[in-house]
Amino acid sequence: MAKELTSRAGNYAQWYNDLVIKADLAENSAVRGCMVIKPYGYAIWEKMQRELDQRFKDTGHVNAYFPLFIPKSFLSKEADHVEGFAKECAVVTHYRLKNNPDGSGVVVDPAAKLEEELIVRPTSETIIWNTYKNWIHSYRDLPILCNQWANVVRWEMRTRLFLRTAEFLWQEGHTAHATREEALEETVKMLNVYADFAENVMAVPVWKGVKTANERFAGALETFCIEALMQDGKALQAGTSHFLGQNFAKAFDVTFMNKENKQELVWATSWGVSTRLMGALIMSHSDDNGLVLPPALAPFQVVIVPIYKNQEQLDAINAKVAELTAQLKAAGISFKYDNDDSKKPGWKFAEYELKGVPVRLAMGARDLENNTVEVARRDTLTKETVSFDNLTAYIKDLLDAIQKNIYQKALDYRASVTREVNSYEEFKVEIEKGGFLLCHWDGTPETEEKIKEETKATIRCIPLDGDTTPGVCMVTGKPSKQRVVFARAY
Amino acid sequence: MAKELTSRAGNYAQWYNDLVIKADLAENSAVRGCMVIKPYGYAIWEKMQRELDQRFKDTGHVNAYFPLFIPKSFLSKEADHVEGFAKECAVVTHYRLKNNPDGSGVVVDPAAKLEEELIVRPTSETIIWNTYKNWIHSYRDLPILCNQWANVVRWEMRTRLFLRTAEFLWQEGHTAHATREEALEETVKMLNVYADFAENVMAVPVWKGVKTANERFAGALETFCIEALMQDGKALQAGTSHFLGQNFAKAFDVTFMNKENKQELVWATSWGVSTRLMGALIMSHSDDNGLVLPPALAPFQVVIVPIYKNQEQLDAINAKVAELTAQLKAAGISFKYDNDDSKKPGWKFAEYELKGVPVRLAMGARDLENNTVEVARRDTLTKETVSFDNLTAYIKDLLDAIQKNIYQKALDYRASVTREVNSYEEFKVEIEKGGFLLCHWDGTPETEEKIKEETKATIRCIPLDGDTTPGVCMVTGKPSKQRVVFARAY
Numbered sequence: 001m002a003k004e005l006t007s008r009a010g011n012y013a014q015w016y017n018d019l020v021i022k023a024d025l026a027e028n029s030a031v032r033g034c035m036v037i038k039p040y041g042y043a044i045w046e047k048m049q050r051e052l053d054q055r056f057k058d059t060g061h062v063n064a065y066f067p068l069f070i071p072k073s074f075l076s077k078e079a080d081h082v083e084g085f086a087k088e089c090a091v092v093t094h095y096r097l098k099n100n101p102d103g104s105g106v107v108v109d110p111a112a113k114l115e116e117e118l119i120v121r122p123t124s125e126t127i128i129w130n131t132y133k134n135w136i137h138s139y140r141d142l143p144i145l146c147n148q149w150a151n152v153v154r155w156e157m158r159t160r161l162f163l164r165t166a167e168f169l170w171q172e173g174h175t176a177h178a179t180r181e182e183a184l185e186e187t188v189k190m191l192n193v194y195a196d197f198a199e200n201v202m203a204v205p206v207w208k209g210v211k212t213a214n215e216r217f218a219g220a221l222e223t224f225c226i227e228a229l230m231q232d233g234k235a236l237q238a239g240t241s242h243f244l245g246q247n248f249a250k251a252f253d254v255t256f257m258n259k260e261n262k263q264e265l266v267w268a269t270s271w272g273v274s275t276r277l278m279g280a281l282i283m284s285h286s287d288d289n290g291l292v293l294p295p296a297l298a299p300f301q302v303v304i305v306p307i308y309k310n311q312e313q314l315d316a317i318n319a320k321v322a323e324l325t326a327q328l329k330a331a332g333i334s335f336k337y338d339n340d341d342s343k344k345p346g347w348k349f350a351e352y353e354l355k356g357v358p359v360r361l362a363m364g365a366r367d368l369e370n371n372t373v374e375v376a377r378r379d380t381l382t383k384e385t386v387s388f389d390n391l392t393a394y395i396k397d398l399l400d401a402i403q404k405n406i407y408q409k410a411l412d413y414r415a416s417v418t419r420e421v422n423s424y425e426e427f428k429v430e431i432e433k434g435g436f437l438l439c440h441w442d443g444t445p446e447t448e449e450k451i452k453e454e455t456k457a458t459i460r461c462i463p464l465d466g467d468t469t470p471g472v473c474m475v476t477g478k479p480s481k482q483r484v485v486f487a488r489a490y
Numbered sequence: 491m492a493k494e495l496t497s498r499a500g501n502y503a504q505w506y507n508d509l510v511i512k513a514d515l516a517e518n519s520a521v522r523g524c525m526v527i528k529p530y531g532y533a534i535w536e537k538m539q540r541e542l543d544q545r546f547k548d549t550g551h552v553n554a555y556f557p558l559f560i561p562k563s564f565l566s567k568e569a570d571h572v573e574g575f576a577k578e579c580a581v582v583t584h585y586r587l588k589n590n591p592d593g594s595g596v597v598v599d600p601a602a603k604l605e606e607e608l609i610v611r612p613t614s615e616t617i618i619w620n621t622y623k624n625w626i627h628s629y630r631d632l633p634i635l636c637n638q639w640a641n642v643v644r645w646e647m648r649t650r651l652f653l654r655t656a657e658f659l660w661q662e663g664h665t666a667h668a669t670r671e672e673a674l675e676e677t678v679k680m681l682n683v684y685a686d687f688a689e690n691v692m693a694v695p696v697w698k699g700v701k702t703a704n705e706r707f708a709g710a711l712e713t714f715c716i717e718a719l720m721q722d723g724k725a726l727q728a729g730t731s732h733f734l735g736q737n738f739a740k741a742f743d744v745t746f747m748n749k750e751n752k753q754e755l756v757w758a759t760s761w762g763v764s765t766r767l768m769g770a771l772i773m774s775h776s777d778d779n780g781l782v783l784p785p786a787l788a789p790f791q792v793v794i795v796p797i798y799k800n801q802e803q804l805d806a807i808n809a810k811v812a813e814l815t816a817q818l819k820a821a822g823i824s825f826k827y828d829n830d831d832s833k834k835p836g837w838k839f840a841e842y843e844l845k846g847v848p849v850r851l852a853m854g855a856r857d858l859e860n861n862t863v864e865v866a867r868r869d870t871l872t873k874e875t876v877s878f879d880n881l882t883a884y885i886k887d888l889l890d891a892i893q894k895n896i897y898q899k900a901l902d903y904r905a906s907v908t909r910e911v912n913s914y915e916e917f918k919v920e921i922e923k924g925g926f927l928l929c930h931w932d933g934t935p936e937t938e939e940k941i942k943e944e945t946k947a948t949i950r951c952i953p954l955d956g957d958t959t960p961g962v963c964m965v966t967g968k969p970s971k972q973r974v975v976f977a978r979a980y
Contacts, residue, residue: 034557067524076595091584095645105566
């Protein structure tokens with residue numbers, strides 16, 4: 001079969017790449033590091049966007065749009081930020097091409113050099129806070145709760161589809177507040193929105209936690225994150241929410257008059273998730289047969305395949321399916337009826353398995369006679385024969401069951417590879433097996449750095465809901481307030 | 491009043507700019523030519539997107555995403571296209587910054603020069619057809635019906651908010667077909683989708699037509715367009731749909747095996763509308779008091795303002811309004827209840843008038859007694875007192891009536907300034923008054939060019955539904971097949 005995948009056990013990285021390509025999710029483009037998101041992949045991303053956008057609006061946020069370009073000088077205004085972001089990025093230096101005098105196409109017009117170079121946004125804190133400066137005068141103008149859906153560019157040297165690309169799509173929320181407390185509350189609120197989305201829509205269990213100083217967003221006082229676990233035992237940071245303090249307000253001179261008529265600096269947060277979530281989704285659930293999609297994100301939840309020997313049989317199945325699809329539509333269940341005559345049922349079964357469609361219905365002549373249909377679940381690869389009566393209600397329940405089962409499976413896997421480790425020797429052995437290791441750490445960047453250098457493991461987060469029993473650092477023996485979450489990560 | 495607008499009669503261009511700024515739709519950013527779309531403006535754009543996206547999907551299209559960057563050499567592959575697009579655009583030449591040795595921020599790292607410059611997409615035909623090359627092998631792979639929602643950059647020297655900006659948001663459809671007929675059918679289908687959207691959602695009447703060779707998209711064999719009329723008598727091109735023939739297939743070597751097993755070049759279309767539609771919307775309906783929004787695009791269709799002297803009255807109104815908002819919600823009518831105590835009702839009335847909210851309800855103590863509410867229409871600026879009973883049904887009908895009335899008003903205005911002109915002398919006089927002039931033209935670029943130079947008027951389109959009685963060209967006296975539509979344009 002042309003579309004066979006590398007197995008996960010054989011070569012996990014190759015399996016991932018094969019799957020992204022063969023399930024028509026994305027591909028590399030002619031521009032180094034930039035991907036093309038294909039229609040089937042984009043349809044999943046659109047569903048993610050809808051779900052997230054609704055949650056942002058339900059928590060009082062509005063969308064807006066800020067420029068793609070950032071003047072170079074803006075990047076240096078916040079000292080930590082420039083260190084983190086100003087380095088690997090796309091720089092626009094000219095604004096015009098002209099015909100090559102030798103007739104061979106076009107060349108950059110040297111006369112059209114920009115006075116100040118423009119950076120293609122790697123993230124938008126600087127341009128947005130430069131804008132907020134004019135929007136904020138009094139406490140009455142606060143809070144500002146804006147989100148932006150946009151493309152950003154970070155010039156990554158080694159790219160992988162969805163996981164790390166030079167251009168990617170994301171949303172970035174940027175909020176402005178009158179008090180430290182309110183900004184912190186917002187930061188945590190959005191972390192919870194992300195965690196809810198990851199667990200209940202993507203069916204991906206996540207650790208909620210705080211990053212160590214080393215892993216913090218450039219310019220933030222505190223970075224909160226959700227951390228997921230992939231099937232190869234590596235962690236993936238799935239979303240971050242930053243408490244920026246007054247750093248950007250200072251850098252861009254954004255102040256407000258408080259109720260007591262005194263001028264104060266504004267408090268900031270920012271938070272984002274990106275098309276990287278597509279990578280997390282794929283690697284959390286899929287198997288050697290292809291993608292496994294949670295019903296909440298599947299471009300279509302049900303595929304119906306007719307099995308027939310002649311036109312008469314097909315006509316009869318078509319009529320029966322028309323009844324069903326009307327009911328599915330009314331029930332808000334998305335579906336595709338594939339009666340394309342140029343493909344065999346076996347080919348279609350493999351194709352929709354590869355594409356992760358949660359439920360497959362097959363209907364043949366005997367089903368028509370018996371008023372039944374064969375129902376196959378993608379998550380368990382099991383089949384059963386079900387009565388056509390009340391089929392829609394059956395499918396509705398089945399989709400719910402699949403959504404829950406996928407989550408539970410991921411949760412069970414995570415539990416099976418999460419363990420407490422108490423000595424550095426044990427750690428070095430255990431980290432090779434993958435998974436999350438819960439260990440005591442003395443809280444210093446030096447120890448964290450040493451562990452990273454020696455084992456390639458990083459502290460994914462200091463968990464918010466973890467065991468807070470104190471102990472001693474596994475490396476230095478110094479006191480530790482609580483166990484933190486270690487893993488090798490994407 | 492701080493928010494007073496320049497009047498349309500006083501200075502139309504200034505009125506437009508004032509309105510965009512004061513109604514919080516958009517503003518200029520720190521980056522020359524790039525705008526910030528503010529939340530209220532973006533909410534309108536989001537509604538446009540939803541409506542359009544649904545229509546694209548209903549006509550069988552899917553969304554995808556292609557890279558922001560285009561290798562410079564791609565632009566020169568289609569000879570006409572490069573003439574039209576390769577000139578004024580943002581050119582990325584480097585991919586890294588570094589700390590300035592003098593400590594004063596960051597500078598471009600000369601070591602990080604790209605081998606081939608990248609162009610920020612001004613439109614995506616080239617990168618997309620380079621991608622389609624790998625997607626298309628057989629007639630079974632056709633048609634491809636992709637749309638992309640994206641930002642694009644054209645380095646405009648003179649910019650105006652929404653109407654002409656260096657960066658703008660748009661959608662671009664790019665389809666691939668096996669036959670000329672099918673591609674032409676698609677081109678016209680999407681023109682009709684745009685016209686339907688403009689007239690039934692934006693309430694803007696449009697001419698559907700074909701562009702002359704002079705005004706054609708760079709690389710197209712035929713450009714179809716919708717042309718709207720602004721209140722100052724100037725035309726605005728609101729959307730285009732291009733029949734690209736086999737030009738891009740030739741340039742990027744995109745062929746397919748047909749049913750007879752012979753290799754053929756693929757046929758193409760592309761079509762797009764942009765945030766420029768925001769300009770068309772604003773200038774079609776608004777008045778000296780501010781924005782007038784069609785209910786189909788208003789971020790909220792109804793605003794409710796309580797009028798009270800004390801907390802007791804406000805409590806009573808709050809309770810009554812809670813009843814109403816539950817009903818509005820159930821009826822799918824969007825609303826805002828503004829009981830902010832820090833603003834007076836008069837301020838609120840002016841504010842929501844400026845923002846174009848279609849229906850304003852005011853409820854005071856006497857209304858409570860009488861079980862009534864004051865209903866004000868934004869489009870006619872009329873008020874009436876209406877019983878609270880069946881209010882939701884009343885509002886639903888009223889919103890429909892407003893949508894229709896706004897359209898009818900624009901249609902009547904257009905009719906009043908559209909006239910047939912038969913001599914060039916008359917034309918020179920009439921064009922000064924604005925509006926659409928229907929005239930005979932000999933079909934030559936030379937005559938068209940002469941008229942443009944002498945009068946600043948262009949042929950907006952050769953109308954599809956116009957009078958096709960032949961005649962003689964008003965300038966040269968040569969034969970003319972039908973009247974064409976002239977105007978000065980944005």
